[in-house]
Amino acid sequence: MAFQPLLRHRAAPVAALTMASLVLYPQRTAYAEELTHHTRKPIYDSPLEATPSPAAIHATTLNPEPVTPPVRDNQSQASKVTPEIVAARVLGQPASPTPTQRLAEQIKRARVFLHAQAVKAEDNIDAGLTKALNLEHSFVSTVQSLAPPRESGERLLPGGVYVLVAAMAGSIIARNRNILLRGIVPVATGVGASYAVLPITTRNVGDLIWKYEEKYPVIRDNHIRVRDGVTHFIETGKAHSQMGYYQAVDKVQGVREAVEEWVRKGK
Secondary structure (H helix, E strand, O other): OOOHHHHHHHHHHHHHHHHHHHHHOOOOOOOOOOOOOOOOOOOOOOOHHHOOOHHHHHHHOOOOOOOOOOOOOHHHHHOOOOHHHHHHHHOOOOOOOOHHHHHHHHHHHHHHHHHHHHHHHHHHHHHHHHHHHHHHHHHHHHHHHHOOOHHHOOOHHHHHHHHHHHHHHHHHHOOOOOHHHHHHHHHHHHHHHHHHHOHHHHHHHHHHHHHHHOOOHHHHHHHHHHHHHHHHHHHHHHHHHHHHHHHHHHHHHHHHHHHHHHHHHHO
């Protein structure tokens, strides 16, 4: 209660100021004046008179020039970004190869070249060994095919000796004859003895020779011609020998009959 006089003395000026403000405050609402002229142009709304006409657009359009394909020169090719360059830039490496990288590339090429040459040499050696093995197998199989079967009873050791002895005998017989006979008689006696002593082996040898002769038509035709001539000569000789035999038998029979008739008359 002691403070009430003090509060009254202080509240009196505040109340006077409040009443004065209410008296002076206008009763009508005041609005801000609206601008009649816009100083800034709108962004989205454009007036109709601002729309350009097609003639204006055509007048302001530049004439199109012919498009020419870009010319690639060495500089553009050299400045082309490759995946290796991108990877080098990402990894923080220089775009151009270093001397160490160039040396590694050369060593790589040399190793690849040496490996290719080594593989090629190995293939050639394998091919040569395969060919040699095939030749050996062919030779062994050919020799085995010439031998007579076991059930035939032919034996090469004494039969071959007999053939050589017959050929030597033919050369001895024809040693004083002309060179043609000295070349033909030993061969003829040897071949004849081989057909007599080793018929199966001789036939196998003849078949092998004929198989190789079939690869050369000229030799084959000459062989056929010679064989036909020899066969014809042998057949003719056989026919003449049989004819002479029959003639001799007829003459002997005639002589015998004449002798028997003469003896009968003498009695």
